[in-house]
Amino acid sequence: GQQVMQIPQYQHVQEGEDFTTYCNSSTTLSNIQWYKQRPGGHPVFLIQLVKSGEVKKQKRLTFQFGEAKKNSSLHITATQTTDVGTYFCAGSNSGSARQLTFGSGTQLTVLP
Amino acid sequence: ETGVTQTPRHLVMGMTNKKSLKCEQHLGHNAMYWYKQSAKKPLELMFVYSLEERVENNSVPSRFSPECPNSSHLFLHLHTLQPEDSALYLCASSQDIYSGANVLTFGAGSRLTVL
Numbered sequence: 001g002q003q004v005m006q007i008p009q010y011q012h013v014q015e016g017e018d019f020t021t022y023c024n025s026s027t028t029l030s031n032i033q034w035y036k037q038r039p040g041g042h043p044v045f046l047i048q049l050v051k052s053g054e055v056k057k058q059k060r061l062t063f064q065f066g067e068a069k070k071n072s073s074l075h076i077t078a079t080q081t082t083d084v085g086t087y088f089c090a091g092s093n094s095g096s097a098r099q100l101t102f103g104s105g106t107q108l109t110v111l112p
Numbered sequence: 113e114t115g116v117t118q119t120p121r122h123l124v125m126g127m128t129n130k131k132s133l134k135c136e137q138h139l140g141h142n143a144m145y146w147y148k149q150s151a152k153k154p155l156e157l158m159f160v161y162s163l164e165e166r167v168e169n170n171s172v173p174s175r176f177s178p179e180c181p182n183s184s185h186l187f188l189h190l191h192t193l194q195p196e197d198s199a200l201y202l203c204a205s206s207q208d209i210y211s212g213a214n215v216l217t218f219g220a221g222s223r224l225t226v227l
Binding site for chain 1: 152154217221
């Protein structure tokens, strides 16, 4: 079955440092989504990437979808304490949410 | 308020109890989902409903029984659970199950502890 691997599992950064989490799929994906879960909260949708090589930005967050549509990354520039949480990627090889496979998440801690 | 409401937020039950988790979405979505989130494990899809019809059942033990009376409400009935079933149970909805309409909106979750 489809597997989505995400690294690192944990990341501690000093406030102001950059942060990157990587997502790799065992199969070619139709699309990939990113979610953020704050401590004690629930996953909240951030963005969806569909096209090969696509790059999208949301303020300090940059999302990339690989050329082969098997990997993706989320990069945060100059982290802030509000960035704390777990970031999940989720991919589907059909585009359907019924077959969305989540990565195990990267837990980000930002030290003030 | 996320548009997806789950109750109760916290539940403690013994292994012989019967309880239910409730989910309601106010977004006009056609698809609803139950996910299980355990510590140090990826989100696990349990059930998917599209227009009240179950379309996915990922080898979930029969002690979990879903019910979807209409496209806005979803229940998860629990009975004779095991301690390893303790987890955060997340309900989600999406516009549809098909490509292009598959962004998930999650509820706040029901934290279940089985003693």
